Amino acid sequence: AQTVTQSQPEMSVQEAETVTLSCTYDTSESDYYLFWYKQPPSRQMILVIRQEAYKQQNATENRFSVNFQKAAKSFSLKISDSQLGDAAMYFCAYRSEGNNDMRFGAGTRLTVKP
């Protein structure tokens, strides 16, 4: 079974600085998708970024980028120029090509200090 591990329960970053959130996953499949979701205090789940496993290029969305290391089964999220609004729980998620459900990590709570 696929599992997703986020080894950092909590992280903090100074406003305007850069922070990296870690995620590793376990799978025997070659085709899959990886996601980072943000959950602010409102509890809404917001898609931050997605990565297809067959793409070698790391995905980027404005200040958010990923470092996807397929061989190492690692998928970290880098947030540049951190803003107070980035404070939230961040969940890493995995979905295989054949399955429809997503497997989520336990989450990392990010605090942004002014």
Added chain:
Amino acid sequence: DSGVTQTPKHLITATGQRVTLRCSPRSGDLSVYWYQQSLDQGLQFLIQYYNGEERAKGNILERFSAQQFPDLHSELNLSSLELGDSALYFCASSRLAGKNEQFFGPGTRLTVL
């Protein structure tokens, strides 16, 4: 706003009771997913429907059931409720069965007293 709606926002009930949570997917989305998020934990996949048919099942208890109606809205039925069923229940939808990302509704917070 993801376009996915869920009602009610909050639900407080007693042990042993039965409740129904409702979800309307984004316009044009055929697939609906249900997730459970217990306090400060990640999301657990419960069940998926695609165009009215059950497509995938996750860690869903036998006391729980779901269905998707012809207008594509979905309902999650929780019965014989226990204290441990208190959680945030999310519905998500996607265009097709598996290739697209899922967009989440605002969730229903269920409290069982």
